Amino acid sequence: MAAAGDVFRQGLPEVGAGKLHVLAVDDSHVDRKVIERLLKISSCKVTVVESGSRALQYLGLDGEKSSIGFDTVKVNLIMTDYSMPGMTGYELLKKIKESSVFREVPVVVMSSENILTRIDSCLEEGAEEFLLKPVKLSDVKRVTDFIMRGEGKKGVEKSHKRRRSDDCTPPSPSALHSKKSRLSI
Amino acid sequence: MDRNQSRRQVAAMKQSLFDQGLLDEQFIQLEELQDDANPNFVEEIVTLHYRDSSRLITSIEQALKERNPLDFNKLDTLMHQFKGSSSSIGAKKVKAECNLFREYCRAGSAEGCMRSFQQLKREYAALRKKLEAYFQLARQAGPQETACRSK
Numbered sequence: 001m002a003a004a005g006d007v008f009r010q011g012l013p014e015v016g017a018g019k020l021h022v023l024a025v026d027d028s029h030v031d032r033k034v035i036e037r038l039l040k041i042s043s044c045k046v047t048v049v050e051s052g053s054r055a056l057q058y059l060g061l062d063g064e065k066s067s068i069g070f071d072t073v074k075v076n077l078i079m080t081d082y083s084m085p086g087m088t089g090y091e092l093l094k095k096i097k098e099s100s101v102f103r104e105v106p107v108v109v110m111s112s113e114n115i116l117t118r119i120d121s122c123l124e125e126g127a128e129e130f131l132l133k134p135v136k137l138s139d140v141k142r143v144t145d146f147i148m149r150g151e152g153k154k155g156v157e158k159s160h161k162r163r164r165s166d167d168c169t170p171p172s173p174s175a176l177h178s179k180k181s182r183l184s185i
Numbered sequence: 186m187d188r189n190q191s192r193r194q195v196a197a198m199k200q201s202l203f204d205q206g207l208l209d210e211q212f213i214q215l216e217e218l219q220d221d222a223n224p225n226f227v228e229e230i231v232t233l234h235y236r237d238s239s240r241l242i243t244s245i246e247q248a249l250k251e252r253n254p255l256d257f258n259k260l261d262t263l264m265h266q267f268k269g270s271s272s273s274i275g276a277k278k279v280k281a282e283c284n285l286f287r288e289y290c291r292a293g294s295a296e297g298c299m300r301s302f303q304q305l306k307r308e309y310a311a312l313r314k315k316l317e318a319y320f321q322l323a324r325q326a327g328p329q330e331t332a333c334r335s336k
Binding site: 028029030031033034037038041083112133134136137 | 211214215217218223226229230233234236237265266268269270272273274275
């Protein structure tokens with residue numbers, strides 16, 4: 001039986017070999033239904049939950065010690081709403097990035113509010129992208145294509161992401177573009 | 186009434202909703218997610234929205250009654266949810282009313298909140314009525330060109 005870390009290190013499905021499994025988190029029933037549809041159209045397997053705590057539960061990060069033999073669930077992408085009661089998307093993002101098993105899973109944050117400081121703090125905390133709601137099919141396709149190609153994952157491509165360490169290099173053009181496109185009205 | 190005529194009527198009704206500023210691009214985005222397997226997706230989403238928004242309207246009404254003083258934070262939070270749901274279905278005018286309400290919350294204006302909430306409820310009811318008529322007509326007309334997803 002593979003260890004938890006190995007399950008993830010098996011890496012992404014090769015293009016064409018399988019579907020991305022996406023975990024979507026949103027407290028709005030309407031938005032859950034919409035994101036589920038967008039992801040299914042984008043050929044993803046989807047799990048939708050209504051809160052950050054449910055998401056952590058699903059991922060096995062809720063501190064509940066499971067019985068021996070717990071197989072880590074495999075998720076290729078997490079898309080979370082920012083403003084949720086209880087745990088915000090930002091708090092969920094932090095918990096995921098603190099987890100040794102899931103920290104490499106790309107997390108996309110969605111919000112109806114175009115607040116620069118909010119966008120900055122999410123990107124700084126390691127979010128892959130920040131999407132403005134209502135999220136469009138083109139947004140979802142772009143993100144899922146990006147991940148299927150295995151880009152923005154480990155290694156060189158990630159070096160431009162600002163981290164909590166003392167890396168002071170400015171964001172790369174692509175990260176700026178992510179931000180800029182969010183700022184257009 | 187023949188099929189083409191029905192479809193033209195549906196298209197005209199939809200266009201009118203756009204011309205009146207009641208709907209925005211998001212509604213079209215939702216329509217593009219429909220296909221043969223999911224021909225009523227938009228209506229399903231809008232129905233979910235009605236459920237959420239009815240509940241939120243009741244909560245807001247309740248919160249507006251709890252005066253001296255009004256809990257503007259609570260009102261703003263509730264309205265944020267209402268706005269999000271409205272935005273997700275493309276309810277352009279209702280969304281604008283939500284923004285106005287939130288501005289009054291931030292300004293701490295009880296009078297403003299109450300007035301704009303009355304207006305919001307009117308806009309919401311008007312849109313709901315028109316959408317119900319639209320979906321009824323659309324169902325009668327049968328699947329349209331907009332349900333063009335090939336999958």
